[in-house]
Amino acid sequence: MKFLGLVWSNLKRKKLRTALTVLSILVAFLLFGFLCAIKEAFTAGVTLAGVDRLVVRHKVSLIQSLPASYEQRIAGMPGIAAVAGQSWFGGIYQDPKNFFASIPVDPEKFLDMFPEYSLPAEQKQAWLKTRNGAIVGKTTLDRFKWKIGDHVPLTSPIWGEPQGQSHWDFEIVGSFTGMKKGTDTTSLIFRYDYFDEAKTRNKGEIGWFTVRIQNPDQAAEIARKIDEEFANSPYETKAEPEGAFAAGFAQQIGDIGKIVIAVLSAVFFTILLVAGNTMAQAVRERTEEIGVLKAMGFTNELVLVLVLLESCVLAAVGGFAGLGLAWLATLGGSPAPAMLPIFYIPTRSLITGAGIVLALGVIAGALPAFTAMRLRIAEALRRNA
Amino acid sequence: MTNSNPSLVKIQGVSKAFRRGSEEIHVLDRLDLEVQQGEFLALMGPSGSGKSTLLNLIGGLDRAGTGSVEIGGERIDQLSDRALAAWRARHVGFVFQFYNLMAVLSAERNVELPLLLTHLSKKERMQHVEVALKVVGLAHRTHHFPRQLSGGEQQRVGIARAIVTDPTLLLCDEPTGDLDRKSGDEILGLLQTLNREQGKTIVMVTHDPHASARASRIVYLDKGQLSTQPPA
Known part of the structure; x- marks a missing residue:
């Protein structure tokens, strides 16, 4: 600790250079934080997917729906614990930019299938009693400043409006939160019976089924059996683990993970060069001083540690500030809730970021530190003379 | 040699050569030297x-x-690099021609540097620093940075840094080489005081006969050999 003052003073030697380097590192880690949040937005479904849940959809695409009767047939198959149907409603509130996921479901089956959604018991009862009742995730409730009891008009470009009406009317009867961090709380969930009765086409059809199986180890086998059950029918199915389904959904945009890694690799390589150059210059300018320190009795190893410490402090100031700013910025929620309903930096990404900060400090300082360590005193002092 | 004190420095048969391209230059050639405890030796050439x-x-x-x-x-020629560093920290103080102070550190923090290698607490280190700066007459400039000090004052800080660990031996390389006559005289007076009153053994390299006159003994180095007489 007693050497930290010396390290800090050295960093203040060229204030502008240090500030610019810190700023570069800060921006890099700010970007890291945001990209991690974006990656999480696309992959949270995979992370949070239940290992005991399968998704059964139409074999051709998610756009094609399945007969509602499949629910009973799937439920009757061996190894199946529960089945819950869902459909994509694509509701819009007032303006197309006010988009969020809106899904018709059977309330009891849905809440049983997804225990990660927390809904107060009295609100659940109200939902069961209210045919056009809807529960809204807290994020969307807060976003539009809705409250329980409000009537929300939605339009659906996919399904059109109910016969003789200009919009779908939903009464908000409850608001759900997530039991796990990262749970999507942007959706509006409403009753399938209301939806099926009011829609003008594809009656008796459902978008996809979520299936809970009794033994996760049998997921692949059960998925195969479900697909076999409906093979050669007009509505063939594709059953897959929920995680794979979510990953496939995210893959429609691209491999977000690879994109993020590619961008960050380029950024960190550049930052490594910037920080490395700063440290190399700093050590080169201090050749005589390093010689004097060694003359006083500072060992080669101590000089190595001091330069590495300086490099790590430089990286830490910029890196942790960048990570901190990114974290603070994501606390405010998603900048684009329609596109990125889940937007936060996971703890594991913050830990990874902290690791990268330290690695950056060590790698950027390694060569200058090694040079300083090997510097011969007489030679260093002769340069001054 | 009139001093009856025991030898502090004893060099025997030392040679040192440097390579300059393909040429090998013998700077020191089987040189012997003894410096007594408490002596103030000027090394000229x-x-x-x-x-x-x-x-x-x-x-x-x-x-x-x-x-x-x-x-x-x-x-000390048989010590490892690490042991030699520890030995330097305990026994030697260096004074350089160009002071070699750290520009980013105040006078007191420059003087504190060698003490960072000790187990002293911050408070104890500051007490030592205060004493050293008082000895060199700079107790009132502890918080000044090198750029705020004159050349003579910077060299005083350099001397305070050299003596703060209370070393046996002070090695001064042209300590007045970058100073005007008045400041140089003050530095030489300070070194004499340290030698006479605190018993520091001093070896001072200098070009300046005026500076060497302050020493208790002068030796001349020429062509790799020492002599008590200036080279012709």
């Missing part, structure tokens, strides 16, 4: 004669090609 090289060998900053370097009864 023309430029390039090897004065600083000899000083570096005495201070353990460089290693001889052959011969032995014994300081206070310890063969």
